């Protein structure tokens with residue numbers, strides 16, 4: 051079976067742990083329990099008939115990902131950069147954050163994910179998306195589960211290419 | 212135990228060293244923390260951290276340490292935090308992977324609390340900041356809205372205060388004058404009051420028009436006409452209306468038009484009048500015992516005439532600092548200087564906009580105490596010399612001379628002016644007896660008579676007229692303020708009733724009825740009989756052509772008129788017109804002839820649609836007559852009758 055290392059990056063509280071909890075265990079908790087260091091979870095997914103073992107690194111969010119130990123990125127096959135749609139500080143420097151990330155893990159697929167879509171209405175979300183200089187891959191809600199599965203599957207597909 | 216031993220034991224108890232190959236086979240393990248060596252299969256399946264690095268191991272440079280602080284692992288069912296070191300080393304002549312686990316659970320569990328607090332408070336303060344920003348934006352918006360509202364409100368208040376003040380002045384005047392006119396002993400002064408009443412109501416109309424104009428200009432809805440007009444006539448008209456007030460204020464009012472300026476121009480005559488009225492009105496208002504002149508010069512440029520107008524007065528003048536503001540709307544209203552600089556405070560701003568919208572310009576020179584000069588220029592096209600042809604009102608020839616009998620001066624004046632404006636000749640008398648005198652000595656086409664008159668009243672006069680041999684055909688309209696009891700008698704006498712106060716439309720309609728062609732246009736085959744030497748077959752053919760073709764051609768004319776296909780219309784008229792002559796519709800024939808001529812010369816014709824309608828009516832009546840007369844011609848019954 052193919053195993054791939056996926057890292058979840060993004061500032062604290064954006065919902066990285068919640069997205070993984072939703073994806074792996076279909077659970078969600080309103081209570082915020084911050085992650086320290088790294089916690090690794092795994093889930094086997096079937097992508098068009100291929101079994102893929104996703105080893106998901108839930109990395110504690112910092113105020114900027116330059117504070118994350120570089121070694122965490124070692125051997126990563128893919129990354130998910132998560133931001134919180136309700137907190138501008140989590141997407142204000144999105145371009146430089148992503149550029150930083152790409153320097154550490156070059157040539158791997160990265161998903162740019164706006165999370166907590168359940169908290170905003172469509173109009174607000176559109177405003178935010180339009181104000182961003184980058185294309186967003188998915189708008190997710192770890193709470194309702196919206197787009198969580200599809201987001202991970204899309205990354206899985208990209209990992210197999 | 213030595214210190215060294217104690218230290219060794221301490222560190223040893225918190226760390227584990229594992230050696231494994233790239234396939235995950237455990238080569239050696241101290242098993243201090245976990246029983247790894249006894250586990251079945253690949254160690255990767257037990258430690259996802261290592262599993263995720265499978266592909267990375269072969270790529271690691273030899274003997275280099277890779278630190279992974281704070282990795283959360285659950286091993287043997289126990290969760291903890293470990294700092295992990297990975298190192299690729301040489302082991303028993305082969306290459307192996309070394310993993311050093313150091314248990315820092317205690318340390319990190321302490322740290323997690325701090326980090327939780329740090330993150331939570333950071334998030335909280337961020338939300339607070341956002342809330343504050345939103346609140347302050349909302350506050351700004353509210354302040355802005357309030358200020359805007361206040362501004363609009365203030366503007367409205369000043370504007371309406373000013374407007375209503377301006378409206379009230381002439382309205383009070385009108386009410387007062389009407390009141391004065393009501394006193395019976397004031398008869399001698401009535402003419403004067405009427406004059407004043409007329410002037411005041413015109414002023415009121417002007418103010419209302421100003422307000423409407425301004426709103427039109429503001430909303431961009433004002434349209435400009437291009438009509439032929441006579442400049443000297445226009446100037447004379449405008450100046451004429453100021454003669455009285457100029458005399459009153461002992462002002463010499465003069466106008467001159469440079470000789471080379473053509474008298475016939477094309478443009479918006481009404482708007483020019485409006486501008487001149489405004490400027491001359493102002494000039495007179497601020498001048499006492501002096502002069503006000505209007506001079507017009509100009510030059511031609513590529514077929515257009517740029518006219519320069521100068522309105523000059525020797526009045527009080529305007530202070531320099533107020534000059535710039537004088538054309539700004541409401542500026543005056545706000546500063547309450549409108550009393551000084553004219554009208555609603557809108558007049559000059561309207562003037563400026565009217566001029567500029569016609570691609571002209573205006574500026575003002577003034578010196579306090581010496582007078583004011585306003586210069587403005589507007590471009591005009593050259594106009595046509597011919598007067599516009601009014602075929603409809605050719606009627607005037609049938610109804611020309613009107614006698615009005617009315618003892619009330621106000622109504623007298625109204626009726627007289629109305630009729631004169633429509634181009635009729637009017638005589639006025641104040642008594643029934645004078646009516647009888649007048650009609651004996653001149654011919655009248657119409658008598659308009661008031662019911663209540665001294666000496667001989669309306670009804671009595673009409674009775675005498677109808678019973679006389681000579682005048683029993685004279686059309687009569689009876690003016691009456693009350694309901695008339697003797698309606699049957701009036702019908703008998705063929706007298707039309709006009710209600711007082713007189714509505715011009717009613718009068719116009721009644722006059723129209725008098726001159727309706729159907730009333731006098733009767734088919735007459737004399738001409739046909741002459742030219743065909745009474746050949747019944749040809750006559751029949753020509754009459755059939757009239758019945759069949761003329762209505763169709765009228766429809767085609769209507770089409771052409773609607774589409775403004777002038778040449779086609781002219782051809783149609785040309786083709787159809789002899790038919791009218793054949794059946795003796797001579798008036799219609801000559802109207803058509805003139806119409807054709809006018810189109811040929813590209814002259815404007817008034818009320819073409821109405822004219823066509825009148826002719827159509829005439830034709831319908833004529834066809835009916837041709838049938839009903841049963842002309843013994845054996846005319847085929849046609850579908851469309």
Ligand SMILES: Nc1nc2c(ncn2[C@@H]2O[C@H](COP(=O)(O)OP(=O)(O)OP(=O)(O)O)[C@@H](O)[C@H]2O)c(=O)[nH]1
Pocket residue numbers: 060061062063064065066067068069079080081082083084085086109110111112165166167168169190191192193194330
């Ligand atoms: N309404 C809503 N709340 C969410 C969603 N995702 C996460 N949360 C909440 O956001 C808070 C933070 O979620 P986590 O998943 O712990 O965030 P994280 O990115 O792992 O944060 P760190 O571990 O500190 O980096 C928790 O209170 C979650 O319940 C979401 O999609 N919708």
Ligand SMILES: [Mg+2]
Pocket residue numbers: 066067068083084085108109110111
């Ligand atoms: Mg987390």
